[in-house]
Amino acid sequence: MQDNANKPDRRQARTKQLLYEALMDLVREKGAENVTVTDIASRANINRGTFYLHYRDVPDMLQQLKDDVFSRIRAKVEKLDIKEAWAYADRDEAYPQGVIVFDELAKHADFLRTMVGAQGDMSYALRFRELFTAHIYEKVKYVPEGKSIMPPDYFVAYVTSANFGFLMHWIESGMNLTSEEMARIMIRLMHYGPLVSLGLKEVPPGGAKIAEER
Amino acid sequence: MQDNANKPDRRQARTKQLLYEALMDLVREKGAENVTVTDIASRANINRGTFYLHYRDVPDMLQQLKDDVFSRIRAKVEKLDIKEAWAYADRDEAYPQGVIVFDELAKHADFLRTMVGAQGDMSYALRFRELFTAHIYEKVKYVPEGKSIMPPDYFVAYVTSANFGFLMHWIESGMNLTSEEMARIMIRLMHYGPLVSLGLKEVPPGGAKIAEER
DNA sequence: CTTTGTATTCAACAGAGTGTTCATTAATAG
DNA sequence: CTATTAATGAACACTCTGTTGAATACAAAG
Numbered sequence: 001m002q003d004n005a006n007k008p009d010r011r012q013a014r015t016k017q018l019l020y021e022a023l024m025d026l027v028r029e030k031g032a033e034n035v036t037v038t039d040i041a042s043r044a045n046i047n048r049g050t051f052y053l054h055y056r057d058v059p060d061m062l063q064q065l066k067d068d069v070f071s072r073i074r075a076k077v078e079k080l081d082i083k084e085a086w087a088y089a090d091r092d093e094a095y096p097q098g099v100i101v102f103d104e105l106a107k108h109a110d111f112l113r114t115m116v117g118a119q120g121d122m123s124y125a126l127r128f129r130e131l132f133t134a135h136i137y138e139k140v141k142y143v144p145e146g147k148s149i150m151p152p153d154y155f156v157a158y159v160t161s162a163n164f165g166f167l168m169h170w171i172e173s174g175m176n177l178t179s180e181e182m183a184r185i186m187i188r189l190m191h192y193g194p195l196v197s198l199g200l201k202e203v204p205p206g207g208a209k210i211a212e213e214r
Numbered sequence: 215m216q217d218n219a220n221k222p223d224r225r226q227a228r229t230k231q232l233l234y235e236a237l238m239d240l241v242r243e244k245g246a247e248n249v250t251v252t253d254i255a256s257r258a259n260i261n262r263g264t265f266y267l268h269y270r271d272v273p274d275m276l277q278q279l280k281d282d283v284f285s286r287i288r289a290k291v292e293k294l295d296i297k298e299a300w301a302y303a304d305r306d307e308a309y310p311q312g313v314i315v316f317d318e319l320a321k322h323a324d325f326l327r328t329m330v331g332a333q334g335d336m337s338y339a340l341r342f343r344e345l346f347t348a349h350i351y352e353k354v355k356y357v358p359e360g361k362s363i364m365p366p367d368y369f370v371a372y373v374t375s376a377n378f379g380f381l382m383h384w385i386e387s388g389m390n391l392t393s394e395e396m397a398r399i400m401i402r403l404m405h406y407g408p409l410v411s412l413g414l415k416e417v418p419p420g421g422a423k424i425a426e427e428r
Numbered sequence: 429c430t431t432t433g434t435a436t437t438c439a440a441c442a443g444a445g446t447g448t449t450c451a452t453t454a455a456t457a458g
Numbered sequence: 459c460t461a462t463t464a465a466t467g468a469a470c471a472c473t474c475t476g477t478t479g480a481a482t483a484c485a486a487a488g
Contacts, residue, residue: 122339165378264466266448
């Protein structure tokens with residue numbers, strides 16, 4: 001029942017592992033919404049009643065797994081220091097703590113691909129977008145007043161979606177760039193904008209800001 | 215819904231309308247996955263059996279509604295002519311066919327907010343992103359080789375996500391810009407990139423390309 | 429090795445929702 | 459008005475749910 005942080009019984013660990021594998025299989029096969037407790041128990045060769053000793057129902061199981069992965073990733077994201085990151089961006093080096101974040105994402109590649117992909121959960125994806133927005137793109141909010149033809153909230157949506165789409169593509173396409181490459185490209189995208197990142201424009205000597213604003 | 219088809223019996227139309235209203239209510243209340251046929255029939259004051267005269271099950275009903283809205287919007291999107299649009303962009307006018315697209319989106323505001331929002335369906339959202347990508351952002355694929363530090367598919371993900379996030383924000387925030395404003399801003403974003411759109415850079419006399427590349 | 433605690437199993441249960449059928453009632457179009 | 463078709467109500471077998479109580483299997487500690 002309750003978590004004995006000290007010693008998880010072998011049987012519990014085994015059961016949880018089997019339930020997890022069965023769930024992931026089934027979600028990939030039929031989509032998260034069509035998976036039943038009976039399915040999971042049967043696939044895992046576990047008594048149906050045993051499922052209820054671990055989780056309230058299927059949504060609860062998914063939620064616990066999502067929360068677990070999310071908090072692991074959040075822990076790494078919260079250690080990011082933007083100013084430090086920009087120092088690395090100027091030298092075109094990968095910011096170490098950034099690499100750690102991408103490593104953590106890669107660690108949960110399978111789970112994230114399933115939960116954030118086409119069969120995935122929109123609100124879970126948005127939760128990540130908000131996490132990154134809160135810790136990385138805060139500055140974006142300070143858009144200069146005046147000549148802009150678009151409201152600031154629209155600009156925030158534009159920029160955060162761009163970066164998040166970039167990240168999603170990495171996850172969905174099989175993570176075929178290393179964490180170092182991702183960290184380097186992403187901080188560059190944020191710091192200098194897409195033009196410099198594409199090599200179509202020189203890096204300004206004094207440094208630049210998001211989307212080449214100033 | 216639609217009035218012009220040959221001979222939709224009044225009773226059928228009435229029933230479909232009641233089922234539709236009940237479904238939308240319930241999806242907003244409990245999320246699409248938790249709505250039962252019994253729920254819908256009861257909310258609509260319709261015999262449960264009658265539901266099955268119109269739809270196979272709840273997912274089927276949602277699918278039909280989604281397909282219907284999607285094809286209406288696609289019909290407008292397919293009439294877009296990018297070159298024509300850019301002529302309007304240069305004059306900073308709203309491209310009429312673009313306005314028509316946004317009007318069509320606005321027509322289905324409620325439905326889209328429900329289906330593409332946080333409680334929404336990821337694959338449906340991606341379907342729209344692909345539609346827009348295919349008809350609007352084709353050019354983005356032709357990223358100049360060479361100095362770029364990011365693979366082209368990543369750049370496509372970056373740019374299309376940016377524009378799609380912009381659109382989603384319009385839908386989710388209550389569509390508080392007119393179709394004309396949206397059409398003007400969006401074509402400008404695509405044509406000149408965010409800098410010019412933000413008024414932080416002058417429009418180049420000869421015209422520019424996506425994200426100020428050239 | 430034995431004891432002790434507990435995780436898991438098994439069978440059974442009522443409840444809710446499903447999808448179908450059929451005879452009956454009601455509304456519609458012509 | 460009449461023939462047609464939609465909607466109703468009731469019943470059916472079915473699946474999945476979430477819970478219970480007694481029996482069993484297994485892990486950890488002495």
